[in-house]
Amino acid sequence: MQRFEFKVIPAPRRGEKARGVKTTEERFALALTNLMNDLGAEGWDYVRADSLPCEERAGFTSTKTTVQNVLVFRRAIPSAAAEAPASSRLLLQDPAATPAPRLGPADAPVAGTAPALGPAKLDAE
Template sequence: MLVWEYKVVPAPMRGEKERGLKTGAARFAHALGLMMNEMAAEGWEYWRAETLPAEERTGLTSKTTVFHNVMVFRRPLENAAPRRARAELVEDEPTERRGFLSARAPEGRAPRLGPAEDAIED
């Protein structure tokens, strides 16, 4: 199983001027191509583009949500130890740890809870 390393970079905000490119779309496509070729020369494969929200401060006390466009690249991680299959990992767990809380808890009745206590007022 391959193990991947990822790199996330901001997408270009505007196009790059180039002789013969007249429209904004053509210049923007050229800027994307330059970035993708630069990353490919370093061994990164283009994986996807994302638009993600981020909360940023505006002024002293307020915050606003802005959206950032990023490009995700990946490449195989060299000298990575091969990962074992999930089934092997579950079987290798020590038996004494299986009594603790886990996602693999045995099915059964849920514990009975009493009524909720009223909040203490000051």
């Protein structure tokens, strides 16, 4: 079974200036192209764009809802890591690198005066 990891990033809000790119649409397309090519070079595949509501504070006591535009990318997790649950991926280290616990008799107790155990006694008795 193929497993994936996902990355969600904010969509660009402005275009990028470049030689020969004049209109707002062309500049915005250039910003998206550069972003997608950068993430593609890292192995991320574009999945989709979403517009999601986000609740923000407005003043001390009120809130307002805004819309956030995000881009969703995914990449395949290598098969060796895909077989292990996410919580145990960190445990895939070489066990020989960690020292083994010392086994043997417990240290001898140190002689001393310990307080008496049992119900409290009054000194006046």
